[in-house]
Amino acid sequence: MERGMKKRIVSLFLAILMCVALLPASAFAEGGESTPASGLPADGSRVVIYNAPFGVALDADNIGTPIAFMDGAVLNAEESLIWEVTANEDGTFRFSQNDGFLSVGTGDGELVSDGENPDWTVERHGEGFSIKNTARDSYLAWNADESRFVTDANIDDS
Numbered sequence: 001m002e003r004g005m006k007k008r009i010v011s012l013f014l015a016i017l018m019c020v021a022l023l024p025a026s027a028f029a030e031g032g033e034s035t036p037a038s039g040l041p042a043d044g045s046r047v048v049i050y051n052a053p054f055g056v057a058l059d060a061d062n063i064g065t066p067i068a069f070m071d072g073a074v075l076n077a078e079e080s081l082i083w084e085v086t087a088n089e090d091g092t093f094r095f096s097q098n099d100g101f102l103s104v105g106t107g108d109g110e111l112v113s114d115g116e117n118p119d120w121t122v123e124r125h126g127e128g129f130s131i132k133n134t135a136r137d138s139y140l141a142w143n144a145d146e147s148r149f150v151t152d153a154n155i156d157d158s
Contacts, residue, residue, distance in 0.1 A: 040122050040129075043087035048074045049095065049102075050081075051142035051149075052128060057081045058149050060097045062111050064142060092119040092134055104133045104151050111140075111149055 041047050048067070050057035056064035059080045068075045083095040083102065095102040103115030117135035132139045138151035 041085040041087070041093065043085060045085045046082045047085055047095070048077050048081050049083055049131065049140065050074070054142050054144060056142055058083075058102075058140070060100060060113060062148050064147055064149065088119060090119075092121055093131070094118050095120065095131075104136045104138070111151065 048057050050067055050069075051064075052069070054064070055066055055068070057067045057074070057077075059065055065078070065081055067077070067081070074081070080097075083097050086094040086096065088094065098113075100113035101115075101118035102120070103112055103118035104110070105112045105115045106117070117133055119134045120131045120140075121134055123130050123132060130139050133151055136151055138153045141150055141152040142148075143150045143152075
């Protein structure tokens with residue numbers, strides 16, 4: 001009887017742990033260098049840009065790299081996933097990596113390095129943040145069908 005109870009307790013604990021792992025986390029998780037009051041990244045901070053529900057992070061080649069995170073911190077933040085933040089005077093941000101900026105091209109809105117539209121706003125959505133390109137008025141989003149990050153005019157707050 002006691003052995004059966006131990007199995008039930010372990011099973012319940014694992015079920016709770018799996019549910020907690022499904023909760024969304026902050027979009028900026030590297031180093032805890034964000035401004036505490038607003039949650040926005042500080043100038044010079046290093047961040048990982050990721051989609052929590054799909055567990056993928058953005059690198060300079062626009063490849064969705066699988067990540068793991070716990071308590072809002074990325075556990076396997078390889079250098080290729082880390083973006084340096086520049087806070088512009090107008091309240092927008094630039095994200096750079098390998099001497100290039102995360103930007104949106106002028107054509108179909110595909111992500112490019114050093115394109116003509118490198119400025120982004122950061123907005124709180126639900127438990128995390130979203131970044132929106134100021135020139136294209138579109139959000140950075142993970143496209144699971146194409147296995148890459150894209151910009152999209154709409155985001156789901158759920």
